[in-house]
Amino acid sequence: MKKIIVVLAILVTTVTFAQNKNAKASLEVDGVCMMCKERIEKAAIRTKGVKSAIWNVKTHELKLIFDERKTNLETISKKVASVGHDTKTIKATDEAYNSVHPCCKYRDKTVVDDHDN
Numbered sequence: 001m002k003k004i005i006v007v008l009a010i011l012v013t014t015v016t017f018a019q020n021k022n023a024k025a026s027l028e029v030d031g032v033c034m035m036c037k038e039r040i041e042k043a044a045i046r047t048k049g050v051k052s053a054i055w056n057v058k059t060h061e062l063k064l065i066f067d068e069r070k071t072n073l074e075t076i077s078k079k080v081a082s083v084g085h086d087t088k089t090i091k092a093t094d095e096a097y098n099s100v101h102p103c104c105k106y107r108d109k110t111v112v113d114d115h116d117n
Contacts, residue, residue: 019068022051027062027077029055030086030106032115039100043083047076 029040037055040062044053049070055062064076077087084092084100086107097107105111 021067021069023064023066023068025064025066025073027064027073027080028060028088029062029080030060031055031057031104032106032112033057033103035101036085036104036106039083039104040080040085043079043085044076047071047079050076 031037031040034057037057040055041053044050044055044062044064047066049067050064051067052065053062062080064073066076074089077090080087081090081092082096084096084098084104086092086097097105103111103115
C-alpha cells in the first residue's frame with residue numbers, strides 16, 4: 001500500500017511540475033508601425049527559448065510559442081521593454097523608449113493619430 005501511495009505521489013508531482021516546451025501565450029505590447037513590429041518580434045525571438053513571435057500592428061498582440069523550461073512571459077516582457085516597448089506588466093525605461101525612431105513614439109498622441117490616418 002505504501003508503495004502505491006509513493007508511486008502516485010511521484011506521478012502527481014511530475015505532472016504538476018512538467019513544463020511545456022511548446023507553450024503558447026500572448027502579450028499586449030505597445031507600438032504603432034511596421035518598424036515597431038520588427039523591433040518587438042526581434043527582441044522576443046532573441047530571448048532564449050522563444051520559438052515564434054508574431055506581433056499584430058492593429059491589435060498590439062504579440063503571439064508567442066516558447067519553451068517554458070527556458071523562459072517565461074516576464075523574461076520575454078523585459079526583453080521587449082528593453083528595446084523601448086511597453087507591455088501590460090513592464091514599462092520600458094525612458095532611455096529605452098527614447099531610443100526608438102521618432103515615428104514609433106507610441107506614447108505621443110499625435111504620432112498615434114498620424115498612424116491611424
